[in-house]
Amino acid sequence: MADVWVGSPRVLAVNPVIEARALTKTYGELVAVGGIDLQVAPGESFGLLGPNGAGKSTTMRMIGAVSQRTSGTLSVLGLDPDTHGPEIRSRLGVVPQEDNLDTELTVRDNLIVYGRYFGIPRAACARRADELLDFAELADKAKVKVDALSGGMKRRLTIARALINEPAVLMLDEPTTGLDPQARHVLWDRLFRLKERGTTLVVTTHYMDEAEQLCDRLVVVDHGRIMAEGSPAELIRTYSTREVLELRFGSSRNAQAAVDLADLAERIEVLPDRVLLYAEDGEAVLAQVRSRGLDPTTSLVRRSSLEDVFLRLTGRSLIE
Amino acid sequence: MSTEQAPATTGEGSVRDEALAAAVRPRRFGAWYVAEHRLRSMRAYGGTIVIGGIGQPLLYLLGIGLGLAAFLDQPVASGAHGPVSYLWFVAPALMASAAIGVALDEFTYAVLEGFKWRRLFWAMNASPVSPDQIATGLVIAVVGRMGFVVVAYGVLVVLFGATGSVLGALLTPVVAVLGGLAFGLPLLAYSASIKEETGQFAVVQRFIFTPLFLFSGTFYPLATLPIWLQPIGWVSPVWHAAEVGRALSYGSPPGAWPMWAHLLVLVAMAAGGWVVGRRVFVRRLR
Ligand SMILES: Nc1ncnc2c1ncn2[C@@H]1O[C@H](COP(=O)(O)OP(=O)(O)OP(=O)(O)O)[C@@H](O)[C@H]1O
Ligand SMILES: [Mg+2]
Numbered sequence: 259m260a261d262v263w264v265g266s267p268r269v270l271a272v273n274p275v276i277e278a279r280a281l282t283k284t285y286g287e288l289v290a291v292g293g294i295d296l297q298v299a300p301g302e303s304f305g306l307l308g309p310n311g312a313g314k315s316t317t318m319r320m321i322g323a324v325s326q327r328t329s330g331t332l333s334v335l336g337l338d339p340d341t342h343g344p345e346i347r348s349r350l351g352v353v354p355q356e357d358n359l360d361t362e363l364t365v366r367d368n369l370i371v372y373g374r375y376f377g378i379p380r381a382a383c384a385r386r387a388d389e390l391l392d393f394a395e396l397a398d399k400a401k402v403k404v405d406a407l408s409g410g411m412k413r414r415l416t417i418a419r420a421l422i423n424e425p426a427v428l429m430l431d432e433p434t435t436g437l438d439p440q441a442r443h444v445l446w447d448r449l450f451r452l453k454e455r456g457t458t459l460v461v462t463t464h465y466m467d468e469a470e471q472l473c474d475r476l477v478v479v480d481h482g483r484i485m486a487e488g489s490p491a492e493l494i495r496t497y498s499t500r501e502v503l504e505l506r507f508g509s510s511r512n513a514q515a516a517v518d519l520a521d522l523a524e525r526i527e528v529l530p531d532r533v534l535l536y537a538e539d540g541e542a543v544l545a546q547v548r549s550r551g552l553d554p555t556t557s558l559v560r561r562s563s564l565e566d567v568f569l570r571l572t573g574r575s576l577i578e
Numbered sequence: 579m580s581t582e583q584a585p586a587t588t589g590e591g592s593v594r595d596e597a598l599a600a601a602v603r604p605r606r607f608g609a610w611y612v613a614e615h616r617l618r619s620m621r622a623y624g625g626t627i628v629i630g631g632i633g634q635p636l637l638y639l640l641g642i643g644l645g646l647a648a649f650l651d652q653p654v655a656s657g658a659h660g661p662v663s664y665l666w667f668v669a670p671a672l673m674a675s676a677a678i679g680v681a682l683d684e685f686t687y688a689v690l691e692g693f694k695w696r697r698l699f700w701a702m703n704a705s706p707v708s709p710d711q712i713a714t715g716l717v718i719a720v721v722g723r724m725g726f727v728v729v730a731y732g733v734l735v736v737l738f739g740a741t742g743s744v745l746g747a748l749l750t751p752v753v754a755v756l757g758g759l760a761f762g763l764p765l766l767a768y769s770a771s772i773k774e775e776t777g778q779f780a781v782v783q784r785f786i787f788t789p790l791f792l793f794s795g796t797f798y799p800l801a802t803l804p805i806w807l808q809p810i811g812w813v814s815p816v817w818h819a820a821e822v823g824r825a826l827s828y829g830s831p832p833g834a835w836p837m838w839a840h841l842l843v844l845v846a847m848a849a850g851g852w853v854v855g856r857r858v859f860v861r862r863l864r
Contacts, residue, residue, distance in 0.1 A: 275593060300593070324703055326864060336594035344608075344706040348600035349593065352704040358697035360615075362622055371618060374611045375705035377603025419701075423600070426593045 273336070275300050275427055275458055276321055280330035283316050283482075290316040292482035293330060298427070303459040305473030307466065307564060309574070313482035314462035315355055318431050321460070323347050335426060348376060351420030355431040355462075357412050359404045365415055366391060366400040373422040383422070390418040394448065410441030414448065427458040434468060446471055466564035478564075478571055485571040490564055497570045498562035499524050501540035505547065505554040506532045515552060522546050527569055536566070604706035612702060612715020617722060631676075631727040632734070638672050639665065639738045655799050658829025662742065669740040670750050670823020671796040673731045674757040674816050677724045681762025682787055684720040686779040689769035692716075699863060709863040710856045713766070717852075720762065721755060728754040742828030750823040753844075757819025760844040761790075763851025770858040790814040795821075818843050 276298040283291040291313040298304040306314045319325035320332060323339035323346040332339055334346045359368050366387050373383030391397045394414040399407065407415065413433060420428060433449070434442040449472055453459060461472050469476050470490045478485045478493070486493055503523070507515045509531060516528045522543050523535035537543045540559030547554065569575060604611070620627060643665045653661030692699040692712075702712050728751035734740075741747040765782065772778060793803065793810040794817035800808055811817040818840040824830070825837050 273592075322704060324864065335597045336592060337597060342597070342601075344605050344708060345597040345601040347704065348604060348706040349597040350704075354700065354704065356697060358701040360619070360698055360701070361696055362619060367618070371615045372701070372705065374614060375604065375608070375702060375707050376600065377607065377611075377706070426596065 273300075274298055274333075275335055276304075276460070277333045278317075278321075278330065279332075281317070281320065281327055281332055282329045283313070283320060283325065284328045289482050291320070294477070294479070294482070294484050296477060296484070296487075298458065298460060300426075300458055301456045303453050303461070303472055303474045305469045305476030306460070306462040306479055307464065307469045307473075307476050307568070308462075308479035309464055309568075309572075311481075312464075312479045314464075314479060315431055316482075317479075318352075318429055318460070318462060322350055322352050322429055348423065349426045351423065351425030351428040353413075353416050353420045353428070353430040353433055355435070357416055359412060359415060359419070361404045364401050364403055365396055365407070368404060368415060369419055369422055372419045376423040378423065386422055390421055393421075393451075394418040395444070408441070410437050410444060413437060413441070413445060417445070417448065421452075425457075427460060428452065430459065430461045432462055432464070434463075434465070442468075466568070469564055476564075478568060480568075480572050480574075486567065493564060493567045494562045496567075498566040499536040500538045500562060501536075502560055502562050502566060503535040503537060503540040503543050503547075504532050504556075504558040504560065505535065506556045507552075507554050515554075518550070518552065519547060525570070529575065534566070534569075536562070601706050608707035608711035609714035609718060612707060612712050613718035613722070614715075615702075616716060616719030620719065620723060627723060627726070631730045634676060635672065635731045635734045639669070639734055639740055642668055643738055643740065655824075656831045657742065657824070657827075658831065662828045665738065665740045666742055666828055667799075667824065668797060669735050669738075670754070670827060671794070671816060671820035673728055673735070673750060673754040673823060674819035675791055675796065676727050676731055677754040677758030677819075678761045678787070678790075678816060680720065680724045680727055681758045681765060682783065684716075684723065685762045685766040686769050686782065687775075689716075689766060690772060690775055693770065693862065694773075694775075699859075703863045709860040712863070713770075713856050713859040717759075717763070717766070721759070724755045724758045725751070728758075743826065746823075746826035746828075749826050753819050753822045753826070753841075756841070756844045756848065757815040760815035760818070760847035760851075761787075763848050763855055765851070767851050767855035767858050770855060770862060790816050812843075815844060815847060 274297040276296070278294060278296050280293045280295065281291060282293050294317065306317060308314050316325065320327050320339065321334055323334065323343040326340060335349055337346050339346055360371065363371060369387035369390055370380070370383045373386060374380070378386070391400050394417060396411060396415060396418065399411065404412065404415065417433070434445050437445065449459065459472065463469050473490060475489050477487045486497060488496065505515065512533050513528055516526050516533050519533070519535060520526055523537045525536040527534040535543055544557055544559060565575070647664040650664055654664055655662055655667040699712055703709065732747055732751045736744060736747050789810060793807055794800065794814040795811050796816060800811040800817060821835065822837055822840045830837070
């Protein structure tokens with residue numbers, strides 16, 4: 259791997275900061291990550307979208323050089339995590355799935371203490387902590403104990419903490435899971451700013467809206483395997499139609515309705531509570547449904563989303 | 579913040595070279611960063627540490643020196659030059675117990691807190707610091723707290739005239755810390771292996787620490803116990819550390835174990851605990 263990096267800076271700029279081939283992690287019999295290939299370019303915002311247990315966190319931990327891979331190759335910042343863990347971790351920022359702030363310290367001390375782990379001198383830690391508190395909109399909470407923060411604030415503090423070393427890559431494992439919609443939007447706004455500044459982001463999520471908002475490119479993972487890869491728009495174009503018509507006939511009638519309407523759409527999915535008809539023009543299909551005398555209790559035409567891509571690829575919903 | 583954030587790839591060095599350079603300090607000093615964090619956390623209960631560290635020896639030395647010792651009309655123990663005062667006899671054992679008390683405080687709940695309740699070790703683990711440095715850093719911080727406690731003890735021991743040798747009083751705290759680690763490092767290894775807290779630490783306190791304290795020749799010579807109880811003392815860091823402290827204070831009576839034998843046991847217990855403990859940390863965090 260190392261020789262790839264020998265070359266002019268111009269060539270370096272296009273070299274991936276993360277490159278995995280057949281990356282695998284097993285726990286005994288269980289295959290958590292079953293041979294995935296991925297590449298992340300500098301400045302890119304890359305996503306892993308998948309349901310619970312897909313292997314997202316396991317992949318993040320291997321990239322973050324805290325979990326040894328079972329097989330395959332992995333290069334992060336041009337280095338092998340097996341031999342250069344501390345080097346890789348020095349230049350990563352990690353936002354774990356579960357917050358692990360020091361709840362007994364103040365907000366500001368959390369940043370300073372963490373900065374020290376990177377060998378940053380105390381004065382520089384303090385200066386940077388203040389900048390990051392401004393960035394995370396937590397300046398007025400600087401002297402408050404972490405215990406007193408809301409969930410969204412804790413998450414922002416965790417992101418600020420992950421930035422203390424000015425990382426080359428920021429890794430976010432489900433950054434907004436468990437937050438209310440407003441807190442999620444505040445957080446996304448902060449992540450956008452980082453993206454604009456050219457920070458490389460790697461995000462896992464099981465929210466399709468989050469993936470659409472944050473990711474330039476993503477992989478859909480399920481059962482430790484990559485099902486598809488592309489930009490959100492590409493994935494939707496490839497695996498779904500432009501629009502979706504959602505109909506509810508009542509749970510007992512949905513399946514029969516789907517049979518009756520099968521010829522109207524490019525594809526039909528029957529979920530427990532509704533029927534999804536995939537078509538370029540949802541309104542037109544709805545008109546035809548009505549003209550057949552079928553009368554859904556509710557109907558909705560919407561644009562296709564990554565949720566539909568996931569459903570198509572796996573036959574299951576992302577969020578149960 | 580990062581208006582000056584470094585781009586992923588700079589003109590001069592690659593991200594790879596940056597990473598190689600950035601890890602130099604954490605690789606060298608990582609354990610000290612962990613210790614710094616722990617000591618900062620201890621400040622939250624710094625008052626308890628200071629008051630306990632000074633108050634406990636003060637109470638023991640006053641209570642035993644002025645109270646209990648006055649009732650004893652015949653000497654309990656002898657040194658190299660015949661019978662010694664009761665206070666001389668108990669002081670080294672009390673000091674070692676104080677160091678072990680710190681270990682009991684710091685190597686139990688605090689360890690589970692790091693792994694499980696507040697997950698602090700996982701945060702450290704994602705930084706350049708490595709699992710063995712996390713374990714080392716914890717130990718450094720605890721040795722710091724033990725050091726404070728035993729030095730406070732030592733000062734009071736000298737003030738109370740509770741030692742036969744001032745030079746011995748200077749060395750006894752070092753032995754007490756070794757005793758603290760002989761008990762503490764195996765305990766650290768055990769605590770780090772606990773996945774679910776179901777009262778194990780209360781068991782350690784009641785069925786390990788308390789018997790070791792009571793049957794380790796702390797308040798009377800081990801030899802006065804029936805022979806079948808004496809093995810408790812032989813495996814007790816309290817007894818070994820106390821005996822070394824006594825030898826330093828007033829010399830060993832004829833027939834006592836040589837000092838090096840006690841030290842060997844203490845070092846073996848501490849080293850064994852350390853080797854296993856580090857391994858448990860690495861296993862759990864990787
Ligand atoms: N340390 C471990 N030991 C054993 N099995 C594990 C371990 N970590 C993860 N697994 C298993 O590996 C699989 C993938 O887990 P992982 O946490 O990577 O999924 P995920 O995509 O992050 O899911 P979630 O959305 O729930 O966070 C799961 O079946 C999980 O139970
Ligand atoms: Mg996860």
